[in-house]
Amino acid sequence: MNHLLKNSSFLKLIKKLLALCLITSFFFLSVKAQDQVKQPNILFCIADDASWQHMSAYSQVDWVSTPNFDRVAEAGLLFTNAYTPNAKCAPSRASILTGRNPWQLEEAGNHNPYFPTKFTTIMEALGQHGYHVGYTGKGWAPGVAVDKNGEPRSLTGAQYSDIKKANAPTKNISTLDYAANFAAFLNDKSESQPFMFWFGSFEPHRGYEYGSGVEKGGKKLSDIDNVPDFWMDNDTVRNDMLDYALEVEYFDKQLGEVLQVLEDAGELENTIIVVTSDNGMPFPRVKGHVYEYDNHLPLAIMWKGQISNPGRVISEYVSFIDFAPTFLDLAGLNDKSANMQAVQGKSLLDILKSQDNDHVKPLRDFVLLGRERTDVGRPQDRGYPVRAIVKDNFIFHKNYEPNRWPSGNPETGYMETDGGPTKTTLLNANRHGRHQDLWLLSFGKKPTEELYQVDVDPYSMNNLADDPNYAEIKDTLKSQMEAELKAQKDPRMFGKGSVFDKYPYSRTDLANFYERFMKGEKMKTSWIEDSDFEPVEKE
Structure with missing residues (x-):
């Protein structure tokens, strides 16, 4: 054994093996540390x-x-x-x-x-x-x-x-x-x-x-x-x-x-x-x-x-x-x-x-928004489909069914808006002929297109969609929005948006709410007030 230890070649081999062990140990420790960070x-x-x-x-x-x-x-x-x-x-x-x-x-x-x-x-x-x-x-x-x-x-x-x-x-x-x-x-x-x-x-x-x-x-x-x-x-x-x-x-x-x-x-x-x-x-x-x-x-x-x-x-x-x-x-x-x-x-x-x-x-200079059925209360449980894009402090909306009530039908209490004192105040004011402009903003029907400059109009009050001074901005945003949605295979871009209206509502006690309520069935929800319901004349 002593003669092996005195052999320089053998000692060099031992040193190399020890160095390799140390490197391997450091490598695995490093990988483990990286895994912890990941x-x-x-x-x-x-x-x-x-x-x-x-x-x-x-x-x-x-x-x-x-x-x-x-x-x-x-x-x-x-x-x-x-x-x-x-x-x-x-x-x-x-x-x-x-x-x-x-x-x-x-x-x-x-x-x-x-x-x-x-x-x-x-x-x-x-x-x-x-x-x-x-x-x-x-x-x-x-x-x-x-x-x-x-x-x-x-x-x-x-x-x-x-x-x-x-x-x-x-x-x-x-x-x-x-x-x-x-x-x-x-x-x-x-x-x-x-x-x-x-x-x-x-x-x-x-x-x-x-x-x-x-x-x-x-x-x-x-x-x-x-x-x-x-x-x-x-x-x-x-x-x-x-x-x-x-x-x-x-x-x-x-x-x-x-x-x-x-x-x-x-x-x-x-x-x-x-x-x-x-x-x-x-x-x-x-x-x-x-x-x-x-x-x-x-x-x-x-x-x-x-x-x-x-x-x-x-x-x-x-x-x-x-x-x-x-x-x-x-x-x-x-x-x-x-x-x-x-x-x-x-x-x-x-x-x-x-x-x-x-x-x-470039990938972070805009966001896309939208909605479909965000609650029941319209005929056949239909939603209020919207797509929108936010970019460069503008927000452009397209409302695909502007003849529908965006907050839900009046007869069923505007079910898209949770009941509460602010909602009740607006509804009561409108019933007495006051603040009808505010009622329209929250509950009234919308135009097909909306455009707002949010840095100067954070409450989205001034619709610029029909202003010729903003026509180029509107068209650019609309084109980009639709191109992105098509790339994402949005059914609404291909004439198939009605599929969202056909998906069943999981609350079977409230599904088909409009039809059941209009036939006289007592329908109780947890998020709207009895005073929210109001009749409207047939158009």
Whole structure:
């Protein structure tokens, strides 16, 4: 043995083998470290019906305070042009989960649909690739989702909604303890397992406890310095706005508690946190429609140590269909490897890693919007089809069935607009011959085309579609919109848009609402008031 050790050739061989072992070890350690970076945890936080103007990081209003949303924005990125392609709960959430626009989702492009079995969601995909996935509160909803065998399917993973709080600030705010349920979710995962968790707040969805913003939130009617031009400005409307504000702030408080659980668990550093809302506030001419106030939503993203130059404000146009490909990218997957239908959106990682505020690419200089059946209440459960494009501070709409009522038929209570004091005030005023211009904006029929310059007309009040000075802009936007929709195989571009009206409504107790109601059947809903119904003369 001694003579071998003295042999220089043998010693050189040993040294080479040791060096190779060290290099191999470093290589595998490096790969493991890279895998950890590629597979961070994902915490997706979504409010229910909150407009972007009402997160205080945007400095738009003084009567809502959201310090936890602001914290995420300050430590990460604040997006000023984030849009959902459809401003209603189910189709908006379906786009988040699939990375596809509503017109690419068959039944799931409608509200309250049967979710097609062919579409795998991002959370199902991550669950099949090692992630611990689950949700609390409102996941994908409302609608019915089953697998090919007819068994219930959870599109957002296992539900964690058992733990309740003793009470809530108002009788209408959920007692669900979102943070405690998140902690229970974390306790169920293995130590090294990455996770994706969906914190789905029920706030600030209606109904509200009238006057709670003043009585329990300590707010004053005078705090509101501006009421949107398409509503009446009176104490009733201001109270309604402050009641909504109280629930926005409640969502933000729960967000803070969820973030604290994450930090206490030691997971904050390796978790990308996304905070947004599914659609705009549940008020007339907002939720369910296609305007700047409706589809333009809050978005802040934080990822400790991974976002380049945190604190940036991002003005690029981004769409909710960009979330799923971002999460696939983070997990080291793509739509094919994840067994998902082809995603339409684009990963946001290039923005997260950019050093610049203005990181505009041609692919991010516009967004597409639209709607089909966002609720029942019209004859034969038909929808109100719209497609729109937002680009260069303009929004162009095409209304494909302008003879239909955009908010639903008057006889059935304008079911596209949630009942509440602001809606009631507008309807009552119109019945007495007052503010008919405002009633028309929220409930009246629309022209075939609409064009608004949102940087000077944020409330979309001045329709420029027939102004010859804007004809070139309108035609350019319309051409691009239709070309993009054709490329995405939107059925409405090929004369097949009626398919959306034929898809069944999953609430069988409310399906064929118009016909059943007009025949005298007592039809009870949870989102419109008895006083919303009104007869109209036959045309």
